[in-house]
Amino acid sequence: MSETRAPEPALLGLEGLTKAYPGVVANDDVSFAIRPGEIHALLGENGAGKSTLVKMIYGLVKPDRGRMTMRGAPFAPASPAAARAEGVAMVFQHFSLFEALNVAENIALGMDRPPAPRELASRIRAVSAAYGLPLDPARRVGDLSAGERQRVEIVRCLLQDPKLLIMDEPTSVLTPQEVEILFRTLRKLAGEGTAILYISHKLEEIRALCEHATILRLGRVVDTCDPRQKSARELAEMMVGEELHVPSRAPATPGAVALELCGLSMPPASEFGTPLRDISLSLGKGEVLGIGGVAGNGQDELLAALSGESLAPAGTIRLAGRDISRLAPNQRRALGLLAAPEERLGHAAAPDMSLTENALLTGAVRERLTRRGFIDWARTRDFASRIIEAFDVRTPGPENAARSLSGGNLQKFVIGREVLQAPEVLVVNQPTWGVDASAAAAIRQALLDLAGRGAAVVVISQDLDELMEISDRFTALNEGRLAEPRPARGLSVEEIGLMMGGAHDLEVSA
Amino acid sequence: MDLTSINPVLLIASLMVAATPILLAAIGELVVEKAGVLNLGVEGMMITGAVVGFAAGVNTGSPALGFVAAALGGAALSLLFGLLTQYLLSNQVATGLALTLFGLGLSALIGKPYEGIKSPTLQKLDLGPLGDLPVVGPILFGHDPVVYLSLLMVLGVWWGLGHSRAGLILRAVGENHDAAHALGYKVVRVRMAAIAFGGASAGLGGAYISLVRVPQWVEGLTAGAGWIALAIVVFASWRPWRALLGAYLFGGVTVLQLNLQAAGLAIPVEYLSMSPYVVTILVLVLISARGQHGAPGALGRVFHGTG
Numbered sequence: 001m002s003e004t005r006a007p008e009p010a011l012l013g014l015e016g017l018t019k020a021y022p023g024v025v026a027n028d029d030v031s032f033a034i035r036p037g038e039i040h041a042l043l044g045e046n047g048a049g050k051s052t053l054v055k056m057i058y059g060l061v062k063p064d065r066g067r068m069t070m071r072g073a074p075f076a077p078a079s080p081a082a083a084r085a086e087g088v089a090m091v092f093q094h095f096s097l098f099e100a101l102n103v104a105e106n107i108a109l110g111m112d113r114p115p116a117p118r119e120l121a122s123r124i125r126a127v128s129a130a131y132g133l134p135l136d137p138a139r140r141v142g143d144l145s146a147g148e149r150q151r152v153e154i155v156r157c158l159l160q161d162p163k164l165l166i167m168d169e170p171t172s173v174l175t176p177q178e179v180e181i182l183f184r185t186l187r188k189l190a191g192e193g194t195a196i197l198y199i200s201h202k203l204e205e206i207r208a209l210c211e212h213a214t215i216l217r218l219g220r221v222v223d224t225c226d227p228r229q230k231s232a233r234e235l236a237e238m239m240v241g242e243e244l245h246v247p248s249r250a251p252a253t254p255g256a257v258a259l260e261l262c263g264l265s266m267p268p269a270s271e272f273g274t275p276l277r278d279i280s281l282s283l284g285k286g287e288v289l290g291i292g293g294v295a296g297n298g299q300d301e302l303l304a305a306l307s308g309e310s311l312a313p314a315g316t317i318r319l320a321g322r323d324i325s326r327l328a329p330n331q332r333r334a335l336g337l338l339a340a341p342e343e344r345l346g347h348a349a350a351p352d353m354s355l356t357e358n359a360l361l362t363g364a365v366r367e368r369l370t371r372r373g374f375i376d377w378a379r380t381r382d383f384a385s386r387i388i389e390a391f392d393v394r395t396p397g398p399e400n401a402a403r404s405l406s407g408g409n410l411q412k413f414v415i416g417r418e419v420l421q422a423p424e425v426l427v428v429n430q431p432t433w434g435v436d437a438s439a440a441a442a443i444r445q446a447l448l449d450l451a452g453r454g455a456a457v458v459v460i461s462q463d464l465d466e467l468m469e470i471s472d473r474f475t476a477l478n479e480g481r482l483a484e485p486r487p488a489r490g491l492s493v494e495e496i497g498l499m500m501g502g503a504h505d506l507e508v509s510a
Numbered sequence: 511m512d513l514t515s516i517n518p519v520l521l522i523a524s525l526m527v528a529a530t531p532i533l534l535a536a537i538g539e540l541v542v543e544k545a546g547v548l549n550l551g552v553e554g555m556m557i558t559g560a561v562v563g564f565a566a567g568v569n570t571g572s573p574a575l576g577f578v579a580a581a582l583g584g585a586a587l588s589l590l591f592g593l594l595t596q597y598l599l600s601n602q603v604a605t606g607l608a609l610t611l612f613g614l615g616l617s618a619l620i621g622k623p624y625e626g627i628k629s630p631t632l633q634k635l636d637l638g639p640l641g642d643l644p645v646v647g648p649i650l651f652g653h654d655p656v657v658y659l660s661l662l663m664v665l666g667v668w669w670g671l672g673h674s675r676a677g678l679i680l681r682a683v684g685e686n687h688d689a690a691h692a693l694g695y696k697v698v699r700v701r702m703a704a705i706a707f708g709g710a711s712a713g714l715g716g717a718y719i720s721l722v723r724v725p726q727w728v729e730g731l732t733a734g735a736g737w738i739a740l741a742i743v744v745f746a747s748w749r750p751w752r753a754l755l756g757a758y759l760f761g762g763v764t765v766l767q768l769n770l771q772a773a774g775l776a777i778p779v780e781y782l783s784m785s786p787y788v789v790t791i792l793v794l795v796l797i798s799a800r801g802q803h804g805a806p807g808a809l810g811r812v813f814h815g816t817g
Contacts, residue, residue, distance in 0.1 A: 059694070060692065060694075080693060080694030084694075092689075092692055096689040096692050096693060097686070098681075098682050098689060098690075098807075099685070099686070100681075100807060101678075101682065101685065105678055108675075109678060109679070109682050109690075109693055110693055114675070
């Protein structure tokens, strides 16, 4: 399809775009072009400069140097409204919906001259029907699922009849079925001549969808390719600039039962929470269990129930045969059950405290960092330094505040802190969220090594590729229920999707 | 004790007057909070409006000019708050509290020469024979223009927030400032406008006390009305008509306890005087027990704009 379009002039051209922030050059002399009807991938690790680049195209950030052209004419949007007027529309990764407002109000906010409410509602219905994205204009966005919220964003863009659609990490919150529907919509749009700039680090998706890819590393364009001709591993190595280490371990046979849940049900802790419904599970020593599912289906609640943050009904959680349902987190740590929650700053680590102090917070019991109520600072510092060394945490030293670390480095610290305490059972939620490819591989390898030493590991994640890579068995949370775990090897995408709860009331009509 | 001396028609008419200062301040603060800003300086802006309005009214002889000056004075003080919190990114709670203390001190300084003077006061709006109607006449048609202005402001804010594009943008900014910024809305500008509106409204409310209700100047005249206005915004779950209800409820209890005092109810006066505040606290506790429904998502959060 794209080959026949090759002689067409570029829709958007970028020439030598440069943008520097104090201490870092976000974009350095970036040039490429996007043709009408092309699905163009922008690839790069965290901090490679993808967001800054699209913010310049969308008029949120002004480039220091370089120029952009739109259909050959100079293009320098001073604001998002100016960019929208030129036919640029953007679907944000997050931050762009208003939960307390309804669908129609959210869409009206993204338009410069919205029609009267009634006409807008009928246009929303018309566009959503044409592209197979059902939406009720009167629903409150706060009540919608992640997939439905994304539909709101896409419909908001489509109502403006865009020439260029920018999508920033659109699939990170979708089930496989929802991803398939999204891709159909995008292909249909591209067929109608809309250019799509697609940002993602899910390489298999890019190989399935995109015709052209530009790869950014440290703010520079390092390569371009046709992703359909490359393997995911080749693409990853182009992004990282070095050979990628793929986590591996010898297959092991699970040992005695380490962790057992029987009929665990809990009401939600907050009004927006999800209740846990009748969760039963048995996990052997040396086993890695992957728990998938779309965010907000009980992941946080399950982690809290296991870590001891919220106390479960008596008799529902057993650690090596002993009922720990009513024990507090430190009592569970003493028995060997450790946990690393998803939220790095504020949940897993106290942002303004030093790494040493953060090491103390969960390590005090098992590493004996306190004596008669007093802190043994020498031992604590030593423990923090061991984490930093063993997990390659890039920081000047253990006295630095947790907040000063980049997300990936702090994540390595948080996981390392638990792994080094040699747990019997480790529960982690989103262990590599927002972490770049090489660090993610290191974290996965550490989890596999831990299992290899006989610990049971529960990995809760929304990254299915990750779960398939390291899990022995796979299961999924859907509205607080846990599907029956199945061996991860040989599981098909359809089966995984069904375990995750399908496509949330979606039927493809296009 | 003689409860028959309490005339229900006059009670309702006078509760509207008693509630108007709080209603004006509350409807202004409601708009400010809908834009995501928590300004705890309502009391300070009210009392500044009270003294500025009083001084302007005495010097010009025109209460109408007094109200205009009060609105400008309240808005000026609120813009100081806006400058500190929106541009210099100071903490909103601390800055609001400081604004109240500053306003109390400033008003005492400005008001010193005006103590013991009587101000010109507003005439009731003459609506001809309508005012002579039984029951509805005194309740609906026997007030001064500012009472009607306060009701119009409730109507205007209700319509503006819920049905106009400007109101939609204001709510969007208060709900999620990062998203509003990403869509290209000027978060700080919208908030400064809301803050100025809140300051002007609080100033009007203060002037209503010094020019109509009392009408003279004494130090500390507003006596906590600004704090009650803040409580009423929460009571109202950030909805204009409920703010009207809350203000009239507070005004009603205030007037009722005065009437009960006059009627010689055998309860110590102190208990009656505290009753409006006790009722406010009780209602707030009952409302809060259901959770903070309707609080704007970005209320009180600092916006770090980039780019």
